[in-house]
Amino acid sequence: MRQFMKDLETNPKAVLKGIRNAFGVPALLLFSAMTGFGSMAQEQGLSLYISILSPVLIWGLPGQVVHVELYGLGAPLIAIVLGVAGANARFLPMTLSMMPVFDGAPHNRRWNYFLAQFISINTWAEMLNRGHQIKADRRMAYFLGFSLTCMIAGIIGVFNGYMLFESMPKMISLCLIFLVPIYFGLLMSNTIHPPFLLAFVSGCLLGPPMHLLTQEWGLLLSGLISGSLAFVLRNRLKGSGNIKEVNG
Amino acid sequence: MADSSAWIFFLSAVFATYVWRFTGVMISHRIEANHPIFEWFTCLAYGIIASLVARTLILPSGMLEEVPLWQRLIPMVFAFLGFYLLGKRLWVGIVFGETAFITLLWFGEISSL
Numbered sequence: 001m002r003q004f005m006k007d008l009e010t011n012p013k014a015v016l017k018g019i020r021n022a023f024g025v026p027a028l029l030l031f032s033a034m035t036g037f038g039s040m041a042q043e044q045g046l047s048l049y050i051s052i053l054s055p056v057l058i059w060g061l062p063g064q065v066v067h068v069e070l071y072g073l074g075a076p077l078i079a080i081v082l083g084v085a086g087a088n089a090r091f092l093p094m095t096l097s098m099m100p101v102f103d104g105a106p107h108n109r110r111w112n113y114f115l116a117q118f119i120s121i122n123t124w125a126e127m128l129n130r131g132h133q134i135k136a137d138r139r140m141a142y143f144l145g146f147s148l149t150c151m152i153a154g155i156i157g158v159f160n161g162y163m164l165f166e167s168m169p170k171m172i173s174l175c176l177i178f179l180v181p182i183y184f185g186l187l188m189s190n191t192i193h194p195p196f197l198l199a200f201v202s203g204c205l206l207g208p209p210m211h212l213l214t215q216e217w218g219l220l221l222s223g224l225i226s227g228s229l230a231f232v233l234r235n236r237l238k239g240s241g242n243i244k245e246v247n248g
Numbered sequence: 249m250a251d252s253s254a255w256i257f258f259l260s261a262v263f264a265t266y267v268w269r270f271t272g273v274m275i276s277h278r279i280e281a282n283h284p285i286f287e288w289f290t291c292l293a294y295g296i297i298a299s300l301v302a303r304t305l306i307l308p309s310g311m312l313e314e315v316p317l318w319q320r321l322i323p324m325v326f327a328f329l330g331f332y333l334l335g336k337r338l339w340v341g342i343v344f345g346e347t348a349f350i351t352l353l354w355f356g357e358i359s360s361l
Contacts, residue, residue, distance in 0.1 A: 025338045040310070050258045057262040062300060067261035071254070080257055085264040090296040093289035095272025103281050112277070116269035121297055128290070170311075171353060175346055177312050178320070181305040182327045182345040186338055188297050189328070199291040203298025208306040210299065219303065223296030231284075231291040 005133035005142075014138040018145025026122050026146070027153035029183045032176040033061055034154040038161025039173070040065065044072030051162055055154040059120055061180075063088035086216055090223065091116075094124045101127045101143075104136035115140065118147035125187050195234035202226035319356060323348035 008014040034055055041051040046068055054064045063084040070080045095116045102112060126146055127139070134142050165173065188200050203226040210225075211218035279285060304312075305320055312320065327345025334340045 025342065036310075047254060050254060054258070057258075058265045060265050063261065063265050067258065071257055077257060077260055081260050081264045084261040085267070088265040089268055090293055090300075091265065091268035092272045093292040093296065095269045096276050097286050097290035097293055099273060099276035100281055100286055109277060112273045113270060116273050117266065119269065124293070171350065174311060174315065174353065175350065177308075177310070178323070178346065178349050179342065181301050181320075182324065182342055183338070184297065184301045185305070185324065186327060186331045186341045188294060188301065190331075190336060191294070195287070195291055196294045199294035200298040203295035204302040206295075207299025207302035211303045211307055219296055219299045222299040223292055225295070226298065227292035227295030228288070230295065231288045234287070234291075 005130060006135065008134060008138045008142065011138065011141040014134065014141035015145035018142040018147075019149045021126070022146045022149035022153075025183070026126070026150055029122065029179060030055075030120075030150045030154040031157040031160070032179045034157030035161035035165065036173070036177050036180075037061060037064055037068070038158035038163075039165025039168075040161075041068050041158070042162045042165065044068045046071060048159075048162055051158050052155055055151060055158055058084075058088070059117060059151065059154075060088040060091060083216070086220060089220055091119060093227070094121075095119055098124055098127055101131040101139055102136075105140055106137050107140055111140070115143065118143065118151070120147070120150065121184055121187070122150055123147045129191075195230040198233060199227045199230035202229055315353065316356070319349070319352040322352060 005017070008017055037054070038051060041054070046054075054067070058064050058067065066083040066087045067080060070083055075083075098119060099112060102115065123143065123146055127143055131139055131143075189197070191197055191200070203223055206222040206226050207219060210222035214221070275285075305324060306317065308320075323345045326348040327341045330344025331338070331341030
């Protein structure tokens, strides 16, 4: 598993490798999660066009869910904007931390604004964990192959959910929904960097109580506290940290 | 149903998400490659995603809410055991977790009859 990435000599090969690596658990996950979203969108009266465009243009399930829920409730526009922005705010730290993966790639850096649209927890974790195994100039091709496969699986999932969810046995729907926390729990806990692991564990512990405290900002606050705590402790361990930075 | 206001709401939601991605790229282009902010923001991302996962599991919304908490937590433990004890393969963890989940649901249904 470790050497194969280095053999990617051409962009088509890298795209194909990305497609192949996504085809399996990552695509299945997107299919399942978006099936749940599709059924929800149908229930809330969203049109099929918007439902199918949602994974393409928003591409972040929590924000998609907030959009559909608030739309169904007839909430005002500003509530939807703030709600979605809050639910998908993780894309700022995720995008920022993923960009060094594309450093040293020959493409014009303006393309990064386009590539950022394809970042999801799935594709972000893939590039952070395995991106360095690929030659810098093949990473964009690999990333696009991987991400587009996930996205297409998601679109098929939305369609499937929109059309079929009501006739699906409840047991299957529950299993599809339960797949999401299992998958992301395993994926995110599997990191070799102690600060990331600490951020993960403390985020798990803080998330639910903070959510009870404030539904709108609970996840962000909990992530901010646990992530910063992990960062500070990592610097103290090394003895070279600039702790003031955390306040910025 | 598919009137223009639905599209305005949708495109606003699209904008509210993309603005974060855009800001992330913009900041990354303005700072040095090995700036500590990259690691800090990776920690933040881990923290936020972990909070999201824990909330989905412990305080779910929708259908999963009807399943008792222990019937969600025990399968999660099985998923982690399967994953970490058997060579860190995602599909193994998922099979372990889902099997435990289905088994508990099945017994739950029988005992509630």
